[in-house]
Amino acid sequence: MSKVLVVTSGKGGVGKTTSTAALGAALAQSGQNVVVVDFDVGLRNLDLVMGAERRVVFDFINVINGDAKLAQALIRDRRIDTLSLLPASQTRDKDALTPEGVARVLDELREKFDWVICDSPAGIERGALLAMYHAEVAVIVTNPEVSSVRDSDRIIGLLDSKTAKAEAGEKIDKHLLLTRYNAARAARGEMLKTEDVLDILSIPLLGIIPESEEVLRASNLGAPVTLNNPTSAPARAYFDAVKRLQGDSIAMTVPTARRGLIGKLFGRRVA
Amino acid sequence: MSLWQMFSRRGSAPVARERLQILLAHERALGGGQGDLVAVLQEEILAVIARHIAVDRDKVQVKLDRSKDYSTLEIDIEMPPIATLAAARASLR
Ligand SMILES: Nc1ncnc2c1ncn2[C@@H]1O[C@H](COP(=O)(O)OP(=O)(O)OP(=O)(O)O)[C@@H](O)[C@H]1O
Ligand SMILES: [Mg+2]
Numbered sequence: 598m599s600k601v602l603v604v605t606s607g608k609g610g611v612g613k614t615t616s617t618a619a620l621g622a623a624l625a626q627s628g629q630n631v632v633v634v635d636f637d638v639g640l641r642n643l644d645l646v647m648g649a650e651r652r653v654v655f656d657f658i659n660v661i662n663g664d665a666k667l668a669q670a671l672i673r674d675r676r677i678d679t680l681s682l683l684p685a686s687q688t689r690d691k692d693a694l695t696p697e698g699v700a701r702v703l704d705e706l707r708e709k710f711d712w713v714i715c716d717s718p719a720g721i722e723r724g725a726l727l728a729m730y731h732a733e734v735a736v737i738v739t740n741p742e743v744s745s746v747r748d749s750d751r752i753i754g755l756l757d758s759k760t761a762k763a764e765a766g767e768k769i770d771k772h773l774l775l776t777r778y779n780a781a782r783a784a785r786g787e788m789l790k791t792e793d794v795l796d797i798l799s800i801p802l803l804g805i806i807p808e809s810e811e812v813l814r815a816s817n818l819g820a821p822v823t824l825n826n827p828t829s830a831p832a833r834a835y836f837d838a839v840k841r842l843q844g845d846s847i848a849m850t851v852p853t854a855r856r857g858l859i860g861k862l863f864g865r866r867v868a
Numbered sequence: 869m870s871l872w873q874m875f876s877r878r879g880s881a882p883v884a885r886e887r888l889q890i891l892l893a894h895e896r897a898l899g900g901g902q903g904d905l906v907a908v909l910q911e912e913i914l915a916v917i918a919r920h921i922a923v924d925r926d927k928v929q930v931k932l933d934r935s936k937d938y939s940t941l942e943i944d945i946e947m948p949p950i951a952t953l954a955a956a957r958a959s960l961r
Binding site (some may be wrong): 644648650651652653654655659664665666667669687705813814817818819 | 880881883884887890891895904906907925926928929930931932933934950
């Protein structure tokens, strides 16, 4: 049975695209058939993060307009053959994404894949609404800081009212993914606590992804972090998140600060 | 972590720089309308081929690989079985 999942946030730059790539790859690594779909028309980036930017020929809009068949626009990952990408258009504007077109393409994707993962653009406009409309599962990417939490609250409201599920009187399955979690700053009390964020948003926690240079390295190299360095802390956190998505209940690991030699010598002053 | 990764750990930034240079060179040169160009190429090539053999549109795969000095465009067309082809040719004569 296939599932449409949206990765969304409201606020920009919190880690949606990074998380789409990592969750998509992790699901594919577990043997599922996965497609990641870029909804960020005009500002596509998922192709870069996945390392497929040189291979984009046709995109989502080409398929909607009938310039290309879906199979021609899908880019199969060279490392895991159960992972594919449907890139966004870099040149058109957001209006090219029509509700009927999106519905048609997503229906076709559902037939081919176990998971259809939609990378939402930031904001609460057309693109973001279309990305969430067909989803039955939502991953709300939030950073532990006030504006991100507020925007997530707004997005949760939209998920509960503006999706096909909501319109049918059903509940969309929502999960919170805390990203860019900085353990050192959390220890110093400079960041919102996980409990506080959970308290405010009151949706279940899917995972806590630490702030890590491994994420930057992976995107420089064009590989989801779960592929580039599967044993790194952020990759392990994404693998755990995927297990929870699949219904496993596994203990939550809260990232801890690992101080280097300098940190140990000078204590808190050098964090 | 592979041995290669151990050695290449030092810097991922040069890789990022090269990837961006290649990508942006292509995007700027074509004003981003690459998909359109390829769509036109595909249509015209298929039209030529269709004059001689029946082509199933679902059996056409287009692949592009952009690299620094050159790009390759691959258009893969699955042909009908030889027998069908021969029959079609015979009827043409
Ligand atoms: N866990 C992390 N550790 C370190 N850096 C991260 C982490 N997650 C994301 N980033 C960095 O944050 C930046 C924004 O990430 P990303 O592009 O995934 O966000 P986004 O929500 O998709 O942004 P947009 O709203 O613009 O689409 C990128 O530079 C990315 O490498
Ligand atoms: Mg993004």
